[in-house]
Amino acid sequence: MTTPTDGTLWRNWSGLVEARPQQVLTPSSVSAVVDAVRRAREQGTTVKMTGTGHSFTAIAAPEHTLMRPEQLSGILEVDREAMTVTARAGTPLKELNLALERLGLSLHNMGDIAEQTLAGATSTGTHGTGGVAAGLAAQLAGLELVTGTGEVVRASARENADVFEVARVGLGALGVLTSVTFHVEPLFVIEAHEQPMGWDEAIDSYDEMTAASHHVDMYWFPHTDAMMVKQNVRTDLEVGEQEPPSRLAAWWEDELVSNTVFGALCRVGSRAPDLVPRINRIAGRALSERRYSDLAHRVFVTPRRVRFREMEYAVPREVGLDVLRECRRVIDASDWRIAFPVEIRTARPDDIPLSTASGRESFYLAFHVPMDTDHTAYFGGLEPVLREAGGRPHWGKVHTRTAADLAPVYPRFGDFLAMRDRLDPDRVFANAHLRQVLGD
Ligand SMILES: Cc1cc2nc3c(=O)[nH]c(=O)nc-3n(C[C@H](O)[C@H](O)[C@H](O)COP(=O)(O)OP(=O)(O)OC[C@H]3O[C@@H](n4cnc5c(N)ncnc54)[C@H](O)[C@@H]3O)c2cc1C
Known part of the structure; x- marks a missing residue:
């Protein structure tokens, strides 16, 4: 374990959350974690193990002891x-x-x-x-x-x-x-097909696309009809037979267009919001159709160098497209100028009590603004639509929900609270955010 340091500033990836823990530990063994937890419990203080701080909410914010993950790796x-x-x-x-x-x-x-x-x-x-x-x-x-x-x-x-x-x-x-x-x-290979599509075509063919492709990811550029659709299909190509984009093509699409140019457009949009609809049309057109195949993790993961703030909700799959249409209606009727695309994904049901996909097919809608932009009107304006649809907010992304109004959308919320009482009776792992979403 490294020497504890006092007063270190901890900040999350988006810069939305800052904390000054009383001490910082970097445990390198299970017993070091046990010692830190026991000490905190005896002292009546708290311990928070963080990851890389990629959550937008204050879920990882430490109050007393911050534990860092770097030496618990491999x-x-x-x-x-x-x-x-x-x-x-x-x-x-x-x-x-x-x-x-x-x-x-x-x-x-x-x-x-x-x-x-x-x-x-x-x-x-x-x-x-x-x-x-x-x-x-x-x-x-x-x-x-x-x-x-x-x-x-x-x-x-x-x-x-x-x-x-x-x-x-x-x-x-x-x-x-x-x-x-x-x-x-x-290890398996995925065939990726990325293509710009109009709003109507994308919405009308969404069910067909999700039935035909293993992984469908759509991005809608607000204030326009432009969509970018990614359809990824698992292939039986042998590893080594994949045809990834050339380094130049990958740099052009993933670095220059999707990060450098997009970042510059966001900065222009922040300074001159009235230009945002035009910028979004340009951004929507700048992304072109491409097909390639690559190892699965290289297709799933894309570089994200433009920092942002995000809210994402899971709603039942069967109402997903209607909720998306309603979100568009609210955006169109507003005076917000949204430079970031809205991301649309799906998930199969699982059996984890607090998973956003617990017990139901899910449709995810994710909303973003650049990291230095006030998100409250945009996210706050859409949250009632998502809440009304039985939405469950991503636990790591911005939302304003509390334990009282989260409990009804999670049939097994009570099981989670009972397990918390059993495993952490003295709330060694509590922080303000957990008090908000789970109660004391
Ligand atoms: C650019 C970007 C892209 C993203 N893309 C996606 C995406 O595609 N899909 C998606 O669903 N989410 C996405 N997210 C959200 C992200 O995956 C989650 O917020 C995730 O929790 C971040 O992991 P982290 O390691 O940074 O954890 P942190 O944010 O540091 O911590 C998250 C929570 O995990 C707890 N934790 C960390 N380590 C431990 C441990 N050892 N034991 C117990 N608890 C622990 C923390 O206490 C905290 O409660 C994205 C976020 C960003 C910034």
């Missing part, structure tokens, strides 16, 4: 018979992806970046789109955590199954995860 075990891989919980997802690639293995699905830690990503219900499992937590086969009383608990479908069921999306409220075990599959 692969622990590969079980080729069970097709599982166990890694320390602080391992960045991108490192797991590379290690799995070297082993000829892969996760089934993931979100659109891989900077996060494994524990941070699973704890907030991080998801991609489509696939056998959209959420990373639904791909877990086991976990190990240090509870609020300093006990080390291993959990899987066979061992402490009640803990496993709930702690997969634990919000950092049930314990400090020290390792996680993922179900994996042989």
Whole structure:
């Protein structure tokens, strides 16, 4: 464990949340985590293990002791018979992806970046789109955590199954995860097809596209009819037969157009909001159709260098397109000028009590603004539409919901609270955000 440092400023990726913990620890072993938790409990203080701070909410904000994940990283075990891989919980997802690639293995699905830690990503219900499992937590086969009383608990479908069921999306409220075990599959190749589409065509063909492709991701450019649609299909191409974009093409699309030019357009849009609709039309047109194939994780993950603030909600799949139309109606009727595309994804149901896809097919709508832009009118203006549709906010993204109004959209909310009382009776892992979304 490194020497505790006092008064260090902690800030999340989007810059929306800052905290000055009283001390910072970087534990390198399970026993160091146990010691820190026991000490905090004795002193009546709190401990917060953070990931890489990619959550937009204050869910990872420390109040007393901040624990950093850097020394709880690396692969622990590969079980080729069970097709599982166990890694320390602080391992960045991108490192797991590379290690799995070297082993000829892969996760089934993931979100659109891989900077996060494994524990941070699973704890907030991080998801991609489509696939056998959209959420990373639904791909877990086991976990190990240090509870609020300093006990080390291993959990899987066979061992402490009640803990496993709930702690997969634990919000950092049930314990400090020290390792996680993922179900994996042989490394596979995805064929990617990205194409600009008009609003009507995209909406009308959405069900068909999601039935035909394993992973569909759509981006709508507000104030325009422009959509960018990504349809990714798993192929039976052998590894080595994939045809990734040339380095120049990848740099052009992913770095220059999607990051550098987009970032510059956002800055212009911030200074001259009236230009935003025109800028969005240009941005929508700048992205061109392309097809390529590549290893799954390289298709799922894209560089995101323009910093932003985000709100994302999951609504029942069957009302998703109507909710999207209603959001468009509200945006069109407003005087907001939204430079960032709205992202649209889907997920299969899972059985994790606080997963946003718990027990229902889900349709995700994600809204963004540049990091230095006030989001309150835009997000606040759409939140009632999403709430009305039975929406569940992403645990790591901006929202204003509280325990009282989250409980009705999660049939097993009470099971989570009971598990919290059992595993963290003294609230060693509490912070202001958890008090808001779970209660005291
Ligand atoms: C650019 C960007 C792109 C994103 N893309 C997606 C996406 O495609 N899909 C999606 O669903 N989300 C996405 N997110 C959200 C992101 O995946 C989540 O917010 C995730 O929680 C971030 O992981 P982290 O490692 O930064 O964790 P943090 O934000 O640091 O922490 C999140 C939570 O995990 C807890 N935690 C961290 N480590 C541990 C541990 N060892 N034990 C117990 N609890 C722990 C923290 O206490 C906190 O409660 C994106 C965010 C950004 C900024």
